[in-house]
Amino acid sequence: MFKLVSIFLLLNVAVIAQDKTYNDPFIIILGIAQDAGYPQAGCEKDCCKRVLTDASAKRMVTSLALADPATHQWWLFDATPDITAQLQLFRSKTNAAYPILPAGIFLTHGHIGHYTGLMYFGREAMNTRSLPVYAMSRMNGFLVQNGPWDQLFEINNLSMRRLRADSSVNLSTGITVTPFLVPHRDEYSETVGFSIQYQQFKLIYIPDIDKWKKFGRDINLLVKESSVALLDGTFFKDGELAGRAMNEIPHPFVEESMLQFSTLAEADKKKIHFIHLNHTNPLLDKKSVPFAEIKKKGFNIAEQGEKVVFR
Numbered sequence: 001m002f003k004l005v006s007i008f009l010l011l012n013v014a015v016i017a018q019d020k021t022y023n024d025p026f027i028i029i030l031g032i033a034q035d036a037g038y039p040q041a042g043c044e045k046d047c048c049k050r051v052l053t054d055a056s057a058k059r060m061v062t063s064l065a066l067a068d069p070a071t072h073q074w075w076l077f078d079a080t081p082d083i084t085a086q087l088q089l090f091r092s093k094t095n096a097a098y099p100i101l102p103a104g105i106f107l108t109h110g111h112i113g114h115y116t117g118l119m120y121f122g123r124e125a126m127n128t129r130s131l132p133v134y135a136m137s138r139m140n141g142f143l144v145q146n147g148p149w150d151q152l153f154e155i156n157n158l159s160m161r162r163l164r165a166d167s168s169v170n171l172s173t174g175i176t177v178t179p180f181l182v183p184h185r186d187e188y189s190e191t192v193g194f195s196i197q198y199q200q201f202k203l204i205y206i207p208d209i210d211k212w213k214k215f216g217r218d219i220n221l222l223v224k225e226s227s228v229a230l231l232d233g234t235f236f237k238d239g240e241l242a243g244r245a246m247n248e249i250p251h252p253f254v255e256e257s258m259l260q261f262s263t264l265a266e267a268d269k270k271k272i273h274f275i276h277l278n279h280t281n282p283l284l285d286k287k288s289v290p291f292a293e294i295k296k297k298g299f300n301i302a303e304q305g306e307k308v309v310f311r
């Protein structure tokens, strides 16, 4: 019996040693909803009523955790109003193998879903010490010049690391993060997307962008060059927000994106995962006709809790 167990253990160790992917970084998607979450405050329509009868339909605001098993560090992309539950989600998905706090936080821009979670690092909450926040220059200025955010930096709960567009930040063990500018309603800050690269694997994260044609780059080429692309899927189609001018809050409608990406090969379409879904977006309902349509056309919808391994 002892012999058998020993052989089994030896085999097991050998399998782990041979498995080169064992230390590959991965991301966990911590939320897929637009800034205001799902359900949205004040909404009494069917879209949000659905969550009243089925709590499992609730979705948190778009955010990612990037983890490095080699160093047991992790980084947060966007600090959302749902951060408390999202730190918990990451912890449960990784069986508490990582520290509670990330090694750094990367911010895309100054809209409420993307930075207000920073308040939980202050004195009233976790009271962290010198936790690095990576932000572009206007975003940086917005935080250090306006209360209550300025206090987080003054008393050193957070420490600012300046990002520059198209300039990579080297995280541990060969993971690089590169911000790139995207057109968006930049009232308080510029807006960036991120490219996260490890060896040949590249993940693109663009939660907010006005329209693909305003992007100074060829998004189709960017998808081709990437392994996974998490792209703005805020609204499914024009007219979705009854009584509101949708040109005031431009996003590529998913219907437009499907046309934009229709010429891509099947393998490239599969890389696209729509994220940052507004409460009105039928893609939040897996039983909806549009959800089936997207899948049939070869695209994907990001899922909360989903793990993407960089291999």
Ligand SMILES: [Zn+2]
Pocket (backbone or CB within 6 Å): 034, 035, 111, 113, 114, 207, 208, 276
């Ligand atoms: Zn947003």
Ligand SMILES: [Zn+2]
Pocket (backbone or CB within 6 Å): 039, 040, 043, 044, 045, 046, 047, 048, 049, 279, 280
């Ligand atoms: Zn709603």
Ligand SMILES: [Zn+2]
Pocket (backbone or CB within 6 Å): 109, 111, 184, 208
């Ligand atoms: Zn935004």
